[in-house]
């Protein structure tokens with residue numbers, strides 16, 4: 001890899017905020033977007049192409065959401081991502097065990113080969129109702145999967161954290177940086193997300209700019225739909241994001257720390273939830 005290459009550890013592309021569940025503490029804030037962005041085929045294909053023209057290599061690239069199996073064009077996105085298989089170590093789909101793939105999707109998954117994996121969040125058999133069926137189907141088709149236990153006695157990472165509070169707790173650059181480094185350590189390192197063409201350090205950074213709580217600092221995200229910037233300019237922004245390792249958002253974030261309170265995953269919001277409330281600012 002060339003010295004000035006742009007290499008990322010993990011990236012999640014949110015292809016829809018529509019979901020079959022309404023988890024109160026959803027890390028993507030999907031229940032809280034109203035209306036829920038559901039990106040078009042053209043938008044996601046542009047995202048994939050532009051991403052791989054800016055980034056030389058990524059460890060894990062995931063299609064996430066919301067619930068990605070709700071997006072009918074997921075087979076097309078897998079096919080497109082496969083074109084860049086020399087530029088990633090693993091291609092993943094993150095799903096909640098509430099849906100089964102049709103033959104078209106299964107076929108595309110199979111074609112993705114050894115580098116492909118489905119991560120199934122198992123929220124218990126009252127919610128992830130097709131988890132066992134999904135595992136059987138994937139096994140029959142020799143598609144790799146990993147079941148992540150989010151119910152019962154043994155919870156992955158001891159449970160979920162609540163990331164809905166947006167109150168500034170860190171003020172100096174050192175404080176913010178230390179906090180961000182602890183959070184990264186606890187979460188397994190850098191995991192950028194792309195939503196609506198914008199790549200941010202995490203879903204919280206996107207959420208806080210979306211809410212207008214923090215300004216959109218041009219050094220803290222890249223917009224893959226911005227045709228006014230050259231690939232080189234976009235690469236330079238990504239390099240800055242990598243080397244800085246934190247954003248303004250981290251100052252306003254409880255983060256994921258060793259002593260963060262853990263919650264039972266996937267507690268559901270009421271069926272009539274409008275998606276308007278819940279972020280807290282004090």
Ligand SMILES: C[S@@+](CC[C@H](N)C(=O)[O-])C[C@H]1O[C@@H](n2cnc3c(N)ncnc32)[C@H](O)[C@@H]1O
Nearest residue numbers: 025026027028065066067094095096121160161
């Ligand atoms: C936002 S979900 C989207 C994919 C799919 N809908 C699912 O639930 O697996 C992506 C991953 O984030 C995890 N997650 C969501 N909210 C979380 C939280 N508050 N704390 C920790 N992990 C969370 C989920 O369990 C899942 O593994």
Ligand code: SF4
Nearest residue numbers: 019021023026066096
């Ligand atoms: S299943 Fe829950 S965590 Fe996953 S996207 Fe839907 S609401 Fe969020």
